[in-house]
Amino acid sequence: MQWKTLGATPFLPPLYWRAALKRKITGSTLPEQGLRCRVSIDPKQVAAYRKVCGFTDSPILPGTYPHILAFGVQMQLLTDSNFPFPLLGLIHLNNRIRIHRPLGGVSELSISVHTQNLKPHPKGATFDLVTSVEDSLGLLWEAESRMLCRGVKLEGDAEDHAQPSPTQVNELTRWKAPADIGRRYARVSGDYNPIHLSALTAKLFGFPQAIAHGLWNKARTLAALSEHLPAANIEIDVEFKKPVRLPGEVTLLASAAGSSGELWLKGAGDIEHIVGKWRPIA
Template identity: 75%
Template sequence: MDWHTLGNTPFLPPLYWRAALKRKVNGTTLPEQGLRCWMSVDPRHLAAYRKVCGFDNSPILPATYPHILAFALQMQLLTARDFPFPLLGLIHLSNRIRILRPLGSVGYLQVSVKTQNLQPHAKGATFDLITTMEDSLGPLWEAESRMLCRGVKLPGEVADDALLPPIDLTELTRWKAPADIGRRYARVSGDYNPIHLSALSAKLFGFPQAIAHGLWNKARTLAALEQHLPTANIEINVAFKKPVRLPAEVTLLSSAPGANGELQLMGASDIEHMSGRWRPLA
């Protein structure tokens, strides 16, 4: 993997325009270059993110916050000319976070993004978007988001890597996902995908209502589980199932606090929105 180090965080508006213009698949090879950038945490932005996602004030960064730091780098990588798939229309299937050391007292950080592991899928092709964060002492945090591009045909066997359904869960809490949560999360995340912003913009992409961001669902879940989970040496893996159509009320089911656990986010009529588990790092 070759790395290109940027001097500044990419400016998002031109990247939105580039994403809007690209609508077709133009290849089946992932780029061999990743992007890196040194950046700092803005306390005011972090406070706004905590508020939108339900995290308490803490000296420890929320487990999902590095995704926010990385978003502009991810946008630049996924809208580059050598990236083969259109960004609009990609489907986020799953997300795995590994916290290697406590995310406390973090200052100057290097965030890196790359793509890898292009694989055939029953509905197209998947790839992994890999994001890592490190400080002067070394790696802190890493994540793998599995993305689906529909309609791409690749040779090879289709893998079945779905998570098994959780068992022995009890209701922990529930919350409302208001109609404007997509717009509120967009303001703190930078992710202005039209399917999340309003019913009108979502209908342009085949959704009858706006849907909540998958990473907001995960962040809001981890905020509710803060007292359940250790602050480091943990892997948290979730699979996104049926989207949360806004507005909605959802219920979080969880196993008991412990080193290993499982979770499930459910909606009305027993619709499963997200399932997952946490484990100590091997």
Template identity: 70%
Template structure:
């Protein structure tokens, strides 16, 4: 698929985009747009420091592996609320996330962010697509990611094909932490992601959840922070699938295999409830 790229002079206004998202509730088609958005974005040191604190990352001079998602969030919002995008943003479900760090992300003060959507596929509950994000510096691609998103109620021809991540290694407990009742609001402040299902029990119940749930990308970021001493700084792919949501507040336990160039991990709650599974591998 050939992408027609549109370059923006500055980041979009999140306030305006949330208004568009709130007023868009219907599925309008089954074809993804062939346009993408690009913008040069400057890293804000204060926002980065706040993100590190909320997610548990040490200040080691490198961008946290998940931080480019924060740089890209406004562009992603603009793409997913555009009239050419057929699905309503509110109600999309984040099924999985795969990031690839191609070079060490040290000294990154300004970078070009690119976002596009692709790979529309049938799913047992609707249809999935990939939200693809890329971070470039003056030397080329630095980081890239695919977020698999589900839109319920979409009807597509074909048989669903689902990739399932499963560990083949022995996992042991390496960390546990509390996901406090306000972590959704804390993460929203540093990410810009104010999805109501994460903010409070009252707002979450409007969308069918009995209580607020943690952001999936906070779960992934907090996990990577806990594993940071074992993960390579570059030439690594870190993939996760989100299973049962982390209801707030709750305690979670991180299980992982031995350190190395490859490894598996699992985030579980009380009663061995599986919240997230994942692995890290060298970039092929």
């Protein structure tokens, strides 16, 4: 892997244009280059994120917040001319984060982003978008987002690893996903994908109404589970099933508090939105 270090956090508007203009698959191999960047944490932005995602005030950053810090770097990587797949068609299938140490007392972090693990899938091909966050002591947090690009033809057997539905869970809480949550989350995350913003823009991409961001669903779930979960040495792995249509209401089921457990986010008529589990980092 070759690494390119950025002098500043990428400016998003030109990257949106790049994403909007690229609609074709231009290759079937992932680039061998990753991006690195130093980022500063703005307490006002963290506070706005907490409010949108339901996290209470704390000296420790929300476990999903490094995704927000890394978003511009991820966008730059995925809209680069040597990246073979159009960003707007990608579907987020899985997300796993590992919190190695408590995310407290940090003001500046180093972020690295690369892609790996391109594999055939029944609907196209999947790859992992890998993000690592370091502070002055070393590795602090890492994430893998498994992305699907439809229509890619690769040699080999297609596999699709679905997580089984949890068994030992009870209802913990429920919440509403309001009609404007896609726009509110876009303002704190920078992710203005049209499928999340309004019914009108979602219809352009084949959705009958706007859908909630997958990472908002995950963040809102972790906010509801915050009393349940250890602050560090934890891996939280979720699979995104059916999208949450806006406006909507969801129910969170989870195991009893502990170092490992399962979670299940369901909607009306028992529709599965998220299946997940947490456990100590192996």
